[in-house]
Amino acid sequence: MLRNKFKPYPTIDDILEACEDSLEYAPSLDTLEKDIRNMKQADVLDAPIEYCRKNKGYWYTNPNYSINSIPLTEEDITTIKEALDLIKNIGGKRVNERFSEAIQKILATYSEEFPDGNSQRKIIQTDYVEGAKGYENFNKLYEACKNQNPISFAHYSYNSREFKAIIVHPILLKEFENRWYLIGYSETHNSIRTFGLDRIYEPVLLKRKYIESNSNEVESYCNDIYGVYPLENQPKQTIRFLTSIKITNYFEAYPIHATQKGEKNESGSSFFTIEVVPSIELIRLFRSYGRNLEVIHPNWLREQTKTLL
Template identity: 30%
Template sequence: MSSNKNALIRYKTLDKCLKNKYKQYTLEDLIDECSEALFEFEGKESFVSKRTVQLDLQNMRSEKFGYEAPIEVYERKYYRYSDPDYSIHNISVNESDLKAMNNAVQILKQFKDFSMFKEMNGVIQKLEDSIHSTNQKSIIHLDKNEQLKGLEHIDVLYEGILNKKVLNILYKSFNARESSNFVVHPQLLKEFNNRWFLICLHKGKMYNLALDRMESIETDEKIKFIDQDLDGDEYFKDIVGVTVSPTMEPRNVVFFVDSSNAPYVKTKPLHKSQEIISENEEGTIFKICVQINNELERLLLGFGNCLIVHKPRKLRLRMEEKFKSGSQNYENLIVPD
């Protein structure tokens, strides 16, 4: 059990004892009560030290967690609340606190129909009830698409990663004629551009599988799970999107953005490595250091004629070719009446 959870159990136990009007608790009694409470939760002997309980009482008295509990020692021996109606669960909140919690509730409500957050519906309702939340419309709107195909798979994939289970996924990529079985060791879930991907190990190589191409998922208990111990921030640090190459080194990508669009790129960098090389009245030259993948190309193409890639040469030529091809498509376009 985590130390934070242990502390919460001790605080709850101490609160129950300190508000008990019919029993006198010494420090030793409080230690015994906390040890017994932890034993009930953990199912094994858990001795709580005298120093731990003394620190807990000190923290409850202080402003550290917002309790400021009126704990007194009478007859130099017994502990109780000087206010018989006090409890750490009855902490009052001011108007500012209520507004902050109400704003948080409005944001959480946007996830109520999202698969992973369905179990939170009751929690959100309790929050609304407890803080007297109004029926105001949400001021903060998050970009999401609950109708996106594949969201129904998130729960089982999440559980597979959490519990380290090998999964057998029936998968059909966009360019495949038939579905194929992928026996994978799931590592991470990644959202990019409003689509979800599973980062997994398959036949010794890392893959990213789009959730909207998954047809069915089954757990395979016979195969031992291989944990790659991936850290998402570290794994994706050199890319835009989800496609990571184990062999490709990140390259310096230098590009020009005209003056009307440069402020958007300055305030919303294409990658955390982004820096400004130079700028003038016509525009700004930026540099990012990333692996070259399809997601990066699509992002750069999305700026249209407002962005020009300078380096690397191979990427510049590929962008040029795609713009030429796009231009020809419009030139040859026959629009039906």
């Protein structure tokens, strides 16, 4: 209303009436006056709003001002530069070509706007390796998740060395240890399953009704786990393990799950507990530490790893 040249200098009553027409509730005059004062504050919108006594209404002293084009501070620009450097070093190709092209456009603009940037100096390095499989289908799988579109594809099993036709009602795409996975309800397995993108071939969108999974089940399947492949018939449970002095600090600095809690011993070793659904990746992680990690509970998981103690 402040930028409307055909009806300039709106009064507080004009603004109130407009709010009543467009909002589900009507703010009070006191609320509107406080909002205008807040908009004028430098740390909010720094809006050049003034009351014109002659025209008995509000106006912008700078006619080109708009809350949709708030100027950036030097700190804002520095932060954006750092974020763009991070994007540039991570790279879009680790997701798919479409995202990569979008990032390249942003970076091209970045180079024009900030030519003083030191583009030759690489200060972030990731473990992404060129040539990884599966990213060619990322866009189609992403759209299927977003639009809740059932999808069919040929899935290759590394264990049985054979292809199998799968129909999935996709839920989300998840990255773990620099690998991408599709999580969705599988008609073939009649349950929520995980499929590595590197084993998905020829995905095809299907014209059939989408089967929506229970939200609590999805939440548990995606978050109550370390990794992506939960062990069958294993519920969420408390897992307790002991770490040696050598690796305790690593677990304290980088918790393996949001539920992780630690009890440090005087010797420097520590007992940790996590509340998760056991997974293939969790067993692999525990085994990788050899004698420096001992599973205390549950007993079945201790049996899986005690040969390394």
